[in-house]
Amino acid sequence: MMLVIEIITAIVVLVGIAAFFGLILGYASVRFKVEGDPITDQIDSLLPQTQCGQCSFAGCRPYAEAIAKGEIGINQCPPGGKATILALADLLDIEPEPLNEELAEGSDIATVAVIIEKDCIGCTLCIQACPVDAIVGSAKHMHTVIEAECTGCDLCLPPCPVDCIIMVPIKETPTSWKHPEPHHVVRGLQAIAVVVETKGGAQP
Amino acid sequence: MIEYLFIIIGTVWVNNIVLSQFLGLCPFMGVSRKLETAIGMGLATVFVLTLSSITSYLIHTYLLHPYGLDYLRTISFILVIAGIVGFTELVVHKTSPLLHNVLGIYLPLITTNCAVLGVALLNVQKSNGFIESGLYGFGSAMGFTLILVLFAAMRERISASDVPEVFQGSAIAMITAGLMALAFMGFTGLIKT
Structure with a gap:
């Protein structure tokens, strides 16, 4: 009789622990559900969606995934240019870098x-x-x-x-002209500006 | 208060979980090829080991021991560890995608790290209290991380250096690990345990 009670206690306790953790995990998987990779989505939404493949990936989404994994820098997108690099640097909280020169081919001028x-x-x-x-x-x-x-x-x-x-x-027309960028943006652009100057391009 | 400090120092340097207790050797050899992965694995282990040693202490003290079910220790600790790792993975994935990116695959892999189960069992064997169990787990994990990061840094250097052909690959890694263990023996007697 004692043995039976002991066995039953053992089973009840073990099943209890398992059920407890099962419930927590079940609750957590509903409560903490993640749809896709949020970082990848955010990166993807900043890319120009031209799907041109100049970054050596098969479109903007794969490039976004590669950035999210940290496999490649944020400077591989010629269509996006400076604006995309700055936006990505801001999102990922990293230093902006000049556009990859191999891809750029003078594209620092729009x-x-x-x-x-x-x-x-x-x-x-x-x-x-x-x-x-x-x-x-x-x-x-x-x-x-x-x-x-x-x-x-x-x-x-x-x-x-x-x-x-x-x-x-692109010629500057009254509709495409912009105010010069404020100083704090210019400071972030310094790395890019160096490249532009050495190439003798237009002032940013 | 001072004995808590002794627990930390003792588990990190004197009775290091990898080099003097020989637990958690598979991640020690497996993920020490790159420094970044080593750091990621270390961080994940610190988190899980601390949490799991506290939880297994609670389960043992309030559930298993009062009912005389001490023989169910191992299986229920494995259950606890697997549950905590799964839960942690879900929460981290939701709350901090960046951290989840850093830890990545290493978080679920900790389930199979024998150091985690080893520390939980050692806590019972040493009849550690609540705070001591937590500190013991935390210290062991810090020791594990320290060794893993040091070893990864050395392996990165070794892979770039001119190693004789017969020693290349795992052989030189094993020798390095052995030399490290010898070096850490120098800490023996720093604290009486």
Whole structure:
């Protein structure tokens, strides 16, 4: 009789502990539910979503995941440029760094693609290459670039068979002109400014 | 008060959990290849070991011992550790994604770290009280972290240096660990335990 009681106590105690932790874990998995990786989502929302692949990843989302894992720096996104680097640095609380020079190719000056229309043969190859659908036109008809949509990513240059696309710097117009950045932003930009100056580009 | 300090010093240096009790050797060899992973593993272990040694003390004192169920110690401690690790993982994932990123896979891996179970059992064996159990767990984990970080730093240097072919890889790591254990024997007698 004693033995039976002892065995039953043992089972009850062990089941009790297991049930207790099971309940806590069950409650915690509901209470502390996480949808996806919040950091990755936040990084992804700051990227320009051009899915251009210039960062060597297959789109903006994989690049965001790589940043979240700390596998790669925040300076691999030419379409996003300075603004994206600063926003990412602010989110992740790290120092902003200049855009990767291998990818940059003088893109510290904002540019847009312009099609030299008299040379265009209407092959549609640049339309397929454009990640933001900023080129309009149809087969055997002249194409043109919607300047407001173009991110200056250079992806339409290589496919063009007659090399009729050129990158031109954006001119400052009364609508695109901005106030000079305040001092605390400029200080954060110092690292980038050094690169711009050594390249002889425009003053930030 | 002074005896609490002695517990910490004793567990970190004199009776180091890795080098003189030989517990937790698998993470010691396994995750000591890079300094960052070693730090992550160490932090996760500090957290879990402190919490689990306190909880297992409570379970043993108020549940197992009064009912004469001392023989259920090991299995219920494993249950406690697994539960705490799972709970910690969920909470950290929600409250601090950054910390979760740092600790990453090492948090669930602690379940299999024998140092955690070892410390819980040692607490019972030494009939430590509540605060002593917590301090013993915390100190052991700090000792574990210290050794892991030191060892990882050394392994990073070794991997960059010119090691004779026969000693490359695990062999030189084992020799290094042995030399470390010898060096830590120098602390013996620092505190009478």
